[in-house]
Amino acid sequence: MGYFSSCNAESAIATCDTYNWDLKKKKKKKKKTTRNKHTIEIRNFLYNELVTATKSFSADSFLGKGSHGSVYKAVLEDGKLIVAVKRTTFFNQPSPYSTTNCTSPAENEIEILSRVQSPGLVNLIGFCVDTKQNKLLVVEYMPNGSLYDLLHSASRPPGWTRRVRFALQIAKAIQTLHSSNPPVIHRDIKSSNILIDDNFNARVGDFGLALRGHVEDVKIKCTPPAGTLGYLDPGYLAPGDLSTKSDVFSFGILLLEIISGRNAIDLNYSPPSVVDWAVPLIKHGDFTGICDGRIGPPPDPTVIRQLAVLAARCVRSSVEKRPEISEVVEYLKVVRKRVHSPRIWSNFQRRVRCVERTPQHVVQVKYEVLEKSEEVVNKSSSRVGGSRRNRKVSSVSSAEFVSGKKSDGVTRSKSIGSICEIRVGSENPTVKRRPGAGVAVKMPVMRLSKSRSMGVLQNPRLVRCNNKGYVFEFGKISDSRERDFSKLMITLDDKSDKEMLEKPLVSL
Numbered sequence: 479m480g481y482f483s484s485c486n487a488e489s490a491i492a493t494c495d496t497y498n499w500d501l502k503k504k505k506k507k508k509k510k511t512t513r514n515k516h517t518i519e520i521r522n523f524l525y526n527e528l529v530t531a532t533k534s535f536s537a538d539s540f541l542g543k544g545s546h547g548s549v550y551k552a553v554l555e556d557g558k559l560i561v562a563v564k565r566t567t568f569f570n571q572p573s574p575y576s577t578t579n580c581t582s583p584a585e586n587e588i589e590i591l592s593r594v595q596s597p598g599l600v601n602l603i604g605f606c607v608d609t610k611q612n613k614l615l616v617v618e619y620m621p622n623g624s625l626y627d628l629l630h631s632a633s634r635p636p637g638w639t640r641r642v643r644f645a646l647q648i649a650k651a652i653q654t655l656h657s658s659n660p661p662v663i664h665r666d667i668k669s670s671n672i673l674i675d676d677n678f679n680a681r682v683g684d685f686g687l688a689l690r691g692h693v694e695d696v697k698i699k700c701t702p703p704a705g706t707l708g709y710l711d712p713g714y715l716a717p718g719d720l721s722t723k724s725d726v727f728s729f730g731i732l733l734l735e736i737i738s739g740r741n742a743i744d745l746n747y748s749p750p751s752v753v754d755w756a757v758p759l760i761k762h763g764d765f766t767g768i769c770d771g772r773i774g775p776p777p778d779p780t781v782i783r784q785l786a787v788l789a790a791r792c793v794r795s796s797v798e799k800r801p802e803i804s805e806v807v808e809y810l811k812v813v814r815k816r817v818h819s820p821r822i823w824s825n826f827q828r829r830v831r832c833v834e835r836t837p838q839h840v841v842q843v844k845y846e847v848l849e850k851s852e853e854v855v856n857k858s859s860s861r862v863g864g865s866r867r868n869r870k871v872s873s874v875s876s877a878e879f880v881s882g883k884k885s886d887g888v889t890r891s892k893s894i895g896s897i898c899e900i901r902v903g904s905e906n907p908t909v910k911r912r913p914g915a916g917v918a919v920k921m922p923v924m925r926l927s928k929s930r931s932m933g934v935l936q937n938p939r940l941v942r943c944n945n946k947g948y949v950f951e952f953g954k955i956s957d958s959r960e961r962d963f964s965k966l967m968i969t970l971d972d973k974s975d976k977e978m979l980e981k982p983l984v985s986l
């Protein structure tokens with residue numbers, strides 16, 4: 479039974495299986511917990527209510543314009559409820575893309591969103607019938623604009639952690655659609671249809687073209703292909719070609735857009751299509767070449783390799799060779815772990831180039847964070863209990879590698895962030911041997927940055943020195959979080975920047 483045939487009450491509830499299942503489940507908890515914002519009953523708003531809430535659909539309330547109409551911000555219930563109202567311009571026009579040939583994109587969207595709800599979607603709150611019997615859509619308000627805006631017009635483009643997080647959230651939302659019964663195929667996955675909520679989560683919106691049903695269903699077989707140029711699956715030429723893999727193709731394009739920061743079709747590039755531009759580069763292993771130049775490649779090269787390969791698989795012309803969205807989700811979870819946790823970067827080795835500021839002497843400094851020894855880990859574990867920062871990571875310590883010794887203990891890392899500046903004075907650090915007291919060194923001042931925190935290394939002690947560099951031991955970093963770690967390796971290098979960057983990461 480469809481939504482419209484089942485709903486005529488003023489404050490109607492959809493007939494959706496998923497939705498009602500959710501409702502039933504949540505109703506039990508309702509008394510105990512506050513109202514869950516994803517179990518909102520679908521409301522039938524009064525037109526005048528929305529006119530007032532949007533200040534008569536004024537320019538002030540205008541959020542944006544799409545191919546089907548305009549979107550306005552509406553403030554209801556004395557500011558307690560803020561929603562987005564979609565007002566279609568195809569008044570009384572059946573959509574050529576509709577499932578029933580008698581519904582507009584707004585009706586189609588209501589039909590679908592009343593059946594599927596998820597935290598990953600821009601969910602339906604209600605609808606309204608205006609004076610000319612056109613339906614207006616009332617959906618959750620997304621205060622942070624679209625992913626398109628973030629990627630293409632933001633002065634501060636999102637970093638890799640956020641990009642990977644967005645990609646995973648979008649893939650999960652598509653997975654929710656594809657795994658609902660019957661499946662929902664969105665058909666219009668693109669960055670302007672991904673909206674960013676108040677918690678900076680990516681949500682899939684705009685279900686004007688979506689189709690709900692099994693591919694063998696008559697209504698799907700009779701609906702002409704639709705989508706957005708640049709994202710549209712090239713194999714989707716006739717109604718019968720549609721499958722969930724069409725969404726996977728569009729997601730692949732979106733992933734290339736997320737990686738590169740360039741539009742799906744961009745005449746400033748040659749070739750203009752992001753697929754034709756990126757896939758050959760990916761095939762040649764030039765992963766850095768497709769990275770958004772504003773942020774450069776991620777510190778861990780595996781992250782960009784995995785993202786690029788995944789995107790290339792999604793946009794394969796052969797439908798069968800594209801992964802299912804569930805596989806994409808699993809893959810992105812792995813990438814997210816990598817991008818999230820610098821502790822599991824290639825044995826926690828990183829490097830930076832640092833140019834000493836004194837005019838007479840330029841020193842390039844490469845540093846590597848060495849893992850904590852087991853002894854140190856045990857000490858810190860007992861101090862901070864099972865905190866995430868001290869979670870075990872099984873790997874061989876670089877410190878042990880440097881010293882040529884191997885212990886059988888599990889080692890842990892400590893993420894200290896990246897050194898943004900190292901001043902070593904006009905000469906390399908002076909190393910003096912003190913009889914019986916190891917080695918003393920005139921210390922460079924190092925400023926560290928991780929997230930938004932900064933710190934200066936304190937109590938450094940040179941514990942090892944050879945022709946490759948210096949290993950220092952430090953007490954702690956005096957930033958706001960008082961993080962501590964054990965060892966840091968600094969390698970001084972007078973080769974050119976380019977040469978140094980081309981060197982393999984592990985060069986001890």
Ligand SMILES: Nc1ncnc2c1ncn2[C@@H]1O[C@H](COP(=O)(O)OP(=O)(O)OP(=O)(O)O)[C@@H](O)[C@H]1O
Binds near residue numbers: 546564617623
């Ligand atoms: N729920 C929402 N909350 C806040 N802003 C929104 C919301 N929905 C849409 N918008 C804004 O309105 C704009 C137009 O949205 P709409 O979905 O109508 O079109 P589109 O996705 O940009 O284009 P098309 O209709 O071609 O798919 C969006 O780009 C976005 O900036």
